Amino acid sequence: xxxxxxxxxxxxxxxxxxxxxxxxxxxxxxxxxxxxxxxxxxxxxxxxxxxxxxxxxxxxxxxxxxxxxxxxxxxxxxxxxxxxxxxxxxxxxxxxxxxxxxxxxxxxxxxxxxxxxxxxxxxxxxxxxxxxxxxxxxxxxxxxxxxxxxxxxxxxxxxxxxxxxxxxxxxxxxxxxxxxxxxxxxxxxxxxxxxxxxxxxxxxxxxxxxxxxxxxxxxxxxxxxxxxxxxxxxxxxxxxxxxxxxxxxxxxxxxxxxxxxxxxxxxxxxxxxxxxxxxxxxxxxxxxxxxxxxxxxxxxxxxxxxxxxxxxxxxxxxxxxxxxxxxxxxxxxxxxxxxxxxxxxxxxxxxxxxxxxxxxxxxxxxxxxxxxxxxxxxxxxxxxxxxxxxxxxxxxxxxxxxxxxxxxxxxxxxxxxxxxxxxxxxxxxxxxxxxxxxxxxxxx
Amino acid sequence: xxxxxxxxxxxxxxxxxxxxxxxxxxxxxxxxxxxxxxxxxxxxxxxxxxxxxxxxxxxxxxxxxxxxxxxxxxxxxxxxxxxxxxxxxxxxxxxxxxxxxxxxxxxxxxxxxxxxxxxxxxxxxxxxxxx
Numbered sequence: 366x367x368x369x370x371x372x373x374x375x376x377x378x379x380x381x382x383x384x385x386x387x388x389x390x391x392x393x394x395x396x397x398x399x400x401x402x403x404x405x406x407x408x409x410x411x412x413x414x415x416x417x418x419x420x421x422x423x424x425x426x427x428x429x430x431x432x433x434x435x436x437x438x439x440x441x442x443x444x445x446x447x448x449x450x451x452x453x454x455x456x457x458x459x460x461x462x463x464x465x466x467x468x469x470x471x472x473x474x475x476x477x478x479x480x481x482x483x484x485x486x487x488x489x490x491x492x493x494x495x496x497x498x499x500x501x502x503x504x505x506x507x508x509x510x511x512x513x514x515x516x517x518x519x520x521x522x523x524x525x526x527x528x529x530x531x532x533x534x535x536x537x538x539x540x541x542x543x544x545x546x547x548x549x550x551x552x553x554x555x556x557x558x559x560x561x562x563x564x565x566x567x568x569x570x571x572x573x574x575x576x577x578x579x580x581x582x583x584x585x586x587x588x589x590x591x592x593x594x595x596x597x598x599x600x601x602x603x604x605x606x607x608x609x610x611x612x613x614x615x616x617x618x619x620x621x622x623x624x625x626x627x628x629x630x631x632x633x634x635x636x637x638x639x640x641x642x643x644x645x646x647x648x649x650x651x652x653x654x655x656x657x658x659x660x661x662x663x664x665x666x667x668x669x670x671x672x673x674x675x676x677x678x679x680x681x682x683x684x685x686x687x688x689x690x691x692x693x694x695x696x697x698x699x700x701x702x703x704x705x706x707x708x709x710x711x712x713x714x715x716x717x718x719x720x721x722x723x724x725x726x727x728x729x730x731x732x733x734x735x736x737x738x739x740x741x742x743x744x745x746x747x748x749x750x751x752x753x754x755x756x757x758x759x760x761x762x763x764x765x766x767x768x769x770x771x772x773x774x775x776x777x778x779x780x781x782x783x784x785x786x787x788x789x790x791x792x793x794x795x796x797x798x799x800x801x802x803x804x805x806x807x808x809x
Numbered sequence: 810x811x812x813x814x815x816x817x818x819x820x821x822x823x824x825x826x827x828x829x830x831x832x833x834x835x836x837x838x839x840x841x842x843x844x845x846x847x848x849x850x851x852x853x854x855x856x857x858x859x860x861x862x863x864x865x866x867x868x869x870x871x872x873x874x875x876x877x878x879x880x881x882x883x884x885x886x887x888x889x890x891x892x893x894x895x896x897x898x899x900x901x902x903x904x905x906x907x908x909x910x911x912x913x914x915x916x917x918x919x920x921x922x923x924x925x926x927x928x929x930x931x932x933x934x935x936x937x938x939x940x
Contacts, residue, residue, distance in 0.1 A: 377895050387939075749921075
């Protein structure tokens with residue numbers, strides 16, 4: 366008798382997946398860190414000394430723009446996504462409290478992890494199809510008010526800080542919240558999301574979505590690395606690096622990228638034996654350890670990045686914050702590389718399970734979508750070396766793109782004779798982030 | 810990881826000595842191999858687990874195993890508990906009564922990193938890296 370035959374589906378202690386990737390082989394760590402270091406110094410010393418992507422370039426696509434912006438296209442996309450979310454909401458509020466309920470995988474795998482490849486491929490799609498925006502629009506239509514207008518102006522200093530804070534809250538739910546794969550807990554969080562974002566939109570108008578919805582903030586940030594760029598109203602197919610360079614990040618973007626990078630690093634950090642041993646033998650509750658650990662990781666990124674930007678300010682004419690904000694875009698490829706390396710097997714394997722479970726949202730034996738009989742193909746797990754290679758390539762490619770983007774920004778922001786001296790701490794810091802990411806995947 | 814191997818080695822030697830019969834005196838020297846076997850040449854990883862006073866031993870340690878290698882859990886606990894091994898699929902569960910040494914085993918069928926944990930204490934005992 367196979368030992369698992371009688372066992373029910375067990376809720377894993379940490380996160381949704383019962384399986385994690387094997388540690389990155391140590392030679393991969395060494396090679397990855399070495400490549401990152403060498404490329405960085407090549408970029409620093411030998412690369413262009415004048416900005417290369419002064420214009421965004423690319424190809425204008427007016428017909429595609431008309432299609433994408435068409436009323437019909439948008440309505441169809443919004444209705445489809447809203448319908449999907451209504452099914453998931455039914456599972457959340459009327460489904461059974463079992464791991465086969467699709468809502469857990471939908472939130473932690475499809476929404477959170479799947480958002481990255483979708484934003485890379487499609488650009489800032491969430492802004493267009495967000496079910497909360499649709500809901501707000503419907504409410505405004507009923508109340509006969511203009512969705513753009515609220516009761517108050519968003520205070521100017523807010524920028525994307527509300528989004529950064531909400532992202533941190535989501536990562537706390539994802540990585541710290543006890544019993545996060547139970548319905549009562551997830552219901553509270555879903556309602557909080559709905560209330561904070563939609564009520565905020567009623568108070569501040571539609572702009573609040575871009576400032577505060579964590580999924581929209583994440584999606585638009587990652588989409589800066591997509592090949593799509595708007596100049597004026599026209600959509601252009603561009604070199605992603607040129608698109609990234611053309612971005613002028615606003616207030617709070619440094620917070621957003623710090624939360625994204627810090628939380629992913631923390632996720633890896635909790636797999637180290639040092640962390641498990643220390644937390645489990647401590648008298649301090651694990652929730653406090655994890656909360657502190659998550660905040661410390663985010664703070665480390667925020668502080669180190671701000672210091673490197675402050676160094677740049679010594680050689681330029683603007684203040685440290687201006688440089689931090691301007692350079693924030695160059696962390697996006699590193700964020701994306703981390704996310705791919707950490708979560709792509711989860712997306713592939715658990716993502717399929719969501720499609721299967723969604724077919725029976727209330728746990729009554731239905732097969733609404735015809736996907737209920739699918740078997741999850743987990744054969745990707747049988748190729749650990751290939752998986753490790755993808756992880757290595759994701760992290761190193763993220764680093765190379767980040768280093769190039771940072772160099773481009775530095776030469777456009779600093780006087781030519783000072784650009785090198787101004788940007789080296791930033792490059793060293795990026796090598797540090799990359800090496801840390803590799804070591805954490807090695808999971809000592 | 811080295812310590813984990815040491816344990817496995819010790820456990821395997823004990824096993825070999827225990828069920829070896831006349832051949833037991835010529836048990837392989839420690840350096841020769843980890844292979845021991847009640848079931849026909851397959852490798853066995855034996856993990857002795859102690860749960861006492863709310864603490865688990867091993868405490869979040871990394872261990873390695875091969876796909877198809879039998880993993881034996883020898884658990885002694887001062888309170889009733891369940892050991893969960895998230896081996897992919899539906900996972901493996903071992904009921905452990907208080908004070909009675911309990912043994913159970915499972916065989917991982919695919920590579921990956923899996924947690925073996927105490928369900929009641931919500932603590933990770935071993936992170937099993939299966940390759």
